[in-house]
Ligand SMILES: [Ca+2]
């Protein structure tokens with residue numbers, strides 16, 4: 136079982152490796168530019184069999200025509216990337232911006248609509264009943280797909296031992312301070328059973344254990360799409376250039392209404408001072424200035440962009456980028472064999488001591504076929520209604 140756990144952890148990258156703040160300056164941009172061509176082309180990485188299934192889903196006629204439950208986000212420009220702290224607050228290594236949030240880029244975003252809250256289990260169940268969709272965590276594991284993403288020569292487990300499931304978090308002792316210790320691949324864990332067999336989903340909580348493909352399938356059915364990273368960050372800032380978090384600039388923990396994240400010492404003790412050790416019902420905490428809920432915390436939210444460590448460096452060649460949709464290839468120096476999609480907003484596991492994923496500029500990534508107990512999504516829609 137340990138081998139299987141480690142194998143899958145290679146594909147799931149919910150770690151926030153702390154890196155010292157070394158902004159990519161103009162002098163280093165030119166030397167980094169060749170890295171834009173590094174990586175796995177998205178066209179090759181995408182699993183066509185699942186995209187074909189998604190393409191066959193018929194959008195719900197009523198939902199496709201309306202914007203119920205969505206918020207209008209006006210067009211505008213903003214500076215994408217790391218936001219400077221306004222004061223000398225608790226700037227632990229984990230709370231600082233990471234290198235992939237630099238350099239800053241000027242971005243123009245047309246107006247769009249965004250779901251006011253993360254997609255809930257109630258909504259996801261409606262989708263499953265209408266389409267018969269089976270999430271990736273409920274399907275047999277394809278050993279051939281795993282093999283493609285592993286370094287050549289890596290021994291693979293017996294396919295007979297691989298059962299459908301997903302990654303569940305557990306608190307660990309201070310000695311077990313590595314992300315491979317706090318995630319457990321749990322057979323039978325999926326959106327209906329968030330902590331594995333015996334646990335049960337709650338209708339008004341965000342759906343979890345959804346892969347990027349599952350999120351794409353839901354968006355197709357609802358007549359919507361996943362946001363780009365640039366749209367997500369623009370919406371998360373709520374119209375403010377200087378907002379560190381969706382709730383504004385107050386220090387995490389200063390106000391109870393900020394969002395659902397981790398209080399205490401991560402990953403050893405979650406005190407749950409905000410009332411929730413795991414997910415919370417959507418809309419429990421105060422919305423941001425655009426009336427969007429849980430943009431900081433609760434669950435990570437899939438975006439459509441491929442993850443590229445040098446994405447912002449590559450984009451820095453344009454003075455103003457109009458509605459960018461991300462790089463065409465995926466590159467992460469730490470995991471060069473895995474193509475990854477981006478996620479935003481942090482989760483109930485985020486804490487200033489580790490990765491502060493609830494900062495609106497913070498970027499996260501994972502293999503598109505991999506969900507976990509703190510992965511969810513929300514959809515957006517272009518056009519006039
Ligand atoms: Ca919490």
Ligand SMILES: [Ca+2]
Pocket residue numbers: 253429430431432433434435436479480481
């Ligand atoms: Ca969220």
